[in-house]
Amino acid sequence: MLRAVVLRLVTTAITLIGVAVIVFVVIRVVPGNPIALMLPPGATEEDVARLTALYGLDKSLPAQFLIWVQGVVQGDFGTSITARQPVLDLVLGRLPATLELSVMALVIACLLGGVAALTGTRRRDTKVEGAIDVANGMALSVPDFLWGLILILAFGVLIPVFHISGRVTPSLDLPFATNFYLFESLLRLRFDLWADIVSHMFLPALALAIPLAAIIGQLLKQSLKETMHLDYVTLSRTKGYGENHVILREALPNAVLPTLTLVGVQFTFLIGGTVIIERLFSYEGLGNMAIDAVINRDLPLIQGIVILFAVIFTAVNLIVDLTYAALNPRLRHGG
Amino acid sequence: MAVEGIDGRGRVRRRAGMRLWLSGLWLALVALVALLAPWIAPKDPLMQDLFLGRMPPFWTPGAEPGFWLGTDSLGRDVLSRIIHGARVAMTVALVAGTITALIGATLGLMAGFLRGWVDLVISRMIDIWMAFPPVLFSILLIAVLGPGLTSIIIAIVVIDWTRFARVVRAEAMAQGAMDYVASARVAGRGRIGTMLVEIGPNVLPTIAVLLTLEMGIAVIVEAILSFVNLSISTDDPTWGGMIAEGRASVHQAWWVLVFPLVTLFLTVLAFSQLGEGLKDRFDPVLR
Numbered sequence: 283m284l285r286a287v288v289l290r291l292v293t294t295a296i297t298l299i300g301v302a303v304i305v306f307v308v309i310r311v312v313p314g315n316p317i318a319l320m321l322p323p324g325a326t327e328e329d330v331a332r333l334t335a336l337y338g339l340d341k342s343l344p345a346q347f348l349i350w351v352q353g354v355v356q357g358d359f360g361t362s363i364t365a366r367q368p369v370l371d372l373v374l375g376r377l378p379a380t381l382e383l384s385v386m387a388l389v390i391a392c393l394l395g396g397v398a399a400l401t402g403t404r405r406r407d408t409k410v411e412g413a414i415d416v417a418n419g420m421a422l423s424v425p426d427f428l429w430g431l432i433l434i435l436a437f438g439v440l441i442p443v444f445h446i447s448g449r450v451t452p453s454l455d456l457p458f459a460t461n462f463y464l465f466e467s468l469l470r471l472r473f474d475l476w477a478d479i480v481s482h483m484f485l486p487a488l489a490l491a492i493p494l495a496a497i498i499g500q501l502l503k504q505s506l507k508e509t510m511h512l513d514y515v516t517l518s519r520t521k522g523y524g525e526n527h528v529i530l531r532e533a534l535p536n537a538v539l540p541t542l543t544l545v546g547v548q549f550t551f552l553i554g555g556t557v558i559i560e561r562l563f564s565y566e567g568l569g570n571m572a573i574d575a576v577i578n579r580d581l582p583l584i585q586g587i588v589i590l591f592a593v594i595f596t597a598v599n600l601i602v603d604l605t606y607a608a609l610n611p612r613l614r615h616g617g
Numbered sequence: 618m619a620v621e622g623i624d625g626r627g628r629v630r631r632r633a634g635m636r637l638w639l640s641g642l643w644l645a646l647v648a649l650v651a652l653l654a655p656w657i658a659p660k661d662p663l664m665q666d667l668f669l670g671r672m673p674p675f676w677t678p679g680a681e682p683g684f685w686l687g688t689d690s691l692g693r694d695v696l697s698r699i700i701h702g703a704r705v706a707m708t709v710a711l712v713a714g715t716i717t718a719l720i721g722a723t724l725g726l727m728a729g730f731l732r733g734w735v736d737l738v739i740s741r742m743i744d745i746w747m748a749f750p751p752v753l754f755s756i757l758l759i760a761v762l763g764p765g766l767t768s769i770i771i772a773i774v775v776i777d778w779t780r781f782a783r784v785v786r787a788e789a790m791a792q793g794a795m796d797y798v799a800s801a802r803v804a805g806r807g808r809i810g811t812m813l814v815e816i817g818p819n820v821l822p823t824i825a826v827l828l829t830l831e832m833g834i835a836v837i838v839e840a841i842l843s844f845v846n847l848s849i850s851t852d853d854p855t856w857g858g859m860i861a862e863g864r865a866s867v868h869q870a871w872w873v874l875v876f877p878l879v880t881l882f883l884t885v886l887a888f889s890q891l892g893e894g895l896k897d898r899f900d901p902v903l904r
Contacts, residue, residue: 293744300745311761423889424882425837427844431860431878439867446867554750558841562864572753573845576760584757592748 290603294596301592302585306347309581337363337582350585359589360582364575369586373568377590378461379449380560380567384553386464386483387490391552392545394491395498402499403506403529414499421496426555430489430562437485445482447564454478486563490555494548501544505537512536539609546602550595637894640887647884651703658697659683662854666692671870687872689862695873698854699880705855706884708766709839710832713773717835718828720774721781726820728782729789730812739782746779755838759847769842773835780834781827788820822899826892833888840881856881 334340337360338349353360359369402414421429438446450456450463454475458466464483467476509515510533518532557569564570568587575583650657660683669692672681680687686695728739755772762768792798793816801815802808836856843857844864856877863874 293741296741297744297748300741301748304745304749305757308757308761419890419893420886423833423886423893425834425885427837427841428878428882428885431864431874432882434864434867435871435875435878439871550747554752557750557752557756558844561845569750569753573756576753576756577845577847579760588749588753588757591750591753595748595750 286607287604290600294600297596298589298592302351302589303347305585305588306350307343309584310343310346337361354589359586362575362583363580364578364583365580369582372571372583373586373590375461376566376568376571379463379565380553380556380569382462382464383483383487383490383556383560383565383567384549386487387552388494388545388549390487391491391494391498394495395502398495398499399502399506400529400534402503403510403533404525406507406510414503418496418499421492422500424493426489426493426552427558427562429492430486430559433485433489434562444485445478446485447482449482449566450475450479451482482563482565486559486565489562490552490559494545494552497548498541498545502537502541505540506533509533509537542609543602543606546598546605550598553591553594553598634894636890637898640891640894643883643887644891647703647880647887648707650700651707654701654704658694658700659685660694660697662693662697662701664693668692671866671873673870674872674876686876687870689859689873690866690870693854695859695876698859699856699877701854702856702859702877703880705766705853706836706839706881709769709773710835710888713770713777713835713838714828714832716770717774717777717831718781718824721778722785722820722824724778725782725785726789726812726816729786730793730816731808732790736786739786743779743782746776749776751776752841755842756845756847759842764847769839772842773838776838777831777834780831781824784823784827785820788823789816792816792819822895826896826899829888829892829895833885833892836881836888837885 331340338346341349350360357370359373361367362369362372365372398414398418402411405411434446437444445451456463456475457470457472460466463479464476467473467479506529510529515528515532518528523532556567557572559565560567560569561573568590572584572587572591574580575587666688669681669684669688670690672684672688672692673679674687674695675682675685684694684696686699688694689698724739728736754776758772758775759768762771789812798811798815801811806814839855840857840860843855844861846858846861859877860874860881863870863872863877867874
């Protein structure tokens with residue numbers, strides 16, 4: 283077990299270094315000099331040279347990389363060229379928005395998928411199960427970007443019940459000390475603010491959740507139906523328990539493990555989806571900032587955001603693998 | 618992934634068949650429209666007329682005759698732009714999909730059959746690729762390569778080859794352990810020869826399924842890149858570009874968003890259903 287964990291940590295580290303190198307090389311091939319964009323028209327050659335030196339862009343690629351790595355080790359991700367603030371501050375300022383959105387989407391996906399799977403199992407071999415299967419197939423076939431647009435049309439324009447842009451109504455006075463608006467509004471018992479934030483977050487979160495909900499629904503239903511044929515389930519039936527009790531209390535606890543593993547892996551795809559969904563809903567999270575950074579050629583910021591995403595992805599994968607190893611007795615030895 | 622499965626095999630087969638036909642029909646229609654775009658589009662997709670801005674579709678009051686699906690804010694014909702946008706979508710689907718399949722499948726085949734250091738390098742690369750958020754990666758690549766159709770195709774290939782490599786690698790590993798491979802080797806075929814002649818044909822069905830799915834993904838990626846304004850030049854009609862414009866004016870002119878969105882939705886759905894249908898067809902359990 284320990285050996286497996288160490289090996290996994292080493293490969294994770296290699297992956298992160300690989301990501302850092304690739305981003306570093308790729309964004310330095312970007313045509314268009316970011317320095318030229320920063321200076322007012324009429325700046326002299328010397329001004330350009332001075333700023334280039336300030337951001338370290340005059341050195342060779344390996345030298346730049348080493349300087350960057352040295353900084354990162356000390357928690358310094360450089361300074362954003364457009365915002366002129368430390369990259370780490372900017373990124374950490376936006377991270378809570380993206381985390382809240384992702385977690386909300388995950389919760390919605392589990393609820394929707396769970397309800398679909400349980401209903402499908404309860405009404406198996408009927409038209410209801412058929413309808414759920416068709417809905418699952420549709421939800422899976424179309425990515426979050428298109429669901430987002432459909433939701434904007436349906437619940438932002440046709441029946442305008444939710445907000446379709448931003449994270450919170452701009453005119454509201456926010457008393458928050460952190461950027462975890464959703465969480466903090468609950469802690470402060472400001473339910474008026476909480477409702478406003480949820481009304482902004484619901485559609486983007488739902489758009490992200492729909493494909494994952496379909497996956498959960500399909501897999502959980504499949505393993506539930508398999509479990510329903512096992513002897514111990516039949517036994518509890520002969521004891522006189524009702525169908526609902528049998529599904530929820532007997533079958534579900536045993537059917538849920540494979541789904542849990544899959545949810546972990548799929549969660550990283552969901553986080554990746556926030557980039558375009560945040561853009562679509564003008565939600566002020568990391569992804570939206572990333573797209574702006576690319577358009578503005580803000581090299582240090584792009585670098586910081588991509589690395590942060592990679593860290594989140596690999597961390598989620600690592601946690602999933604370790605949890606699975608811990609939960610599955612067959613993998614506990616030797617792994 | 619047998620989505621249907623209500624009763625017996627007959628029903629599954631029939632439904633899967635219908636799904637294949639409907640999807641194929643829609644895609645054939647889109648491809649035909651893309652080919653014939655200059656001849657069947659009722660208007661010039663680039664022609665602007667500010668006096669005809671945001672005209673509603675034909676069945677609503679105030680519609681302008683000749684502009685069936687209305688006009689956008691610059692007075693351009695929505696229908697003609699959708700028809701011309703099909704060209705970009707289909708080109709990206711076919712070209713990017715095929716190149717991605719070729720490169721990804723080759724790498725996957727090599728990793729899965731040759732194993733050793735080849736597998737080590739390719740697997741590690743797949744791990745690194747999986748740690749990138751794909752949308753952000755594609756936007757970054759377009760920023761580097763500059764806008765244009767070629768850049769989009771390159772970006773899709775660079776990002777999505779892992780989809781093929783992962784699956785084909787696993788498949789090649791499974792096939793490599795089979796007796797027919799061993800007997801081919803005993804019969805004197807070289808390693809590369811065995812890989813190409815013996816294993817290659819056996820992973821083709823899998824590649825065909827993945828390729829169909831990849832075409833749908835390519836269409837979406839192009840739309841997303843157009844949406845963030847990084848696709849081909851902003852004048853040329855693309856579904857994603859139209860959607861971006863429609864999103865911005867959704868409260869004033871819903872039709873600018875709805876029609877390209879429906880087209881894109883059906884196309885992506887068709888590619889995906891076609892892929893799933895093919896998967897069922899190739900699946901020996903259902904055969």
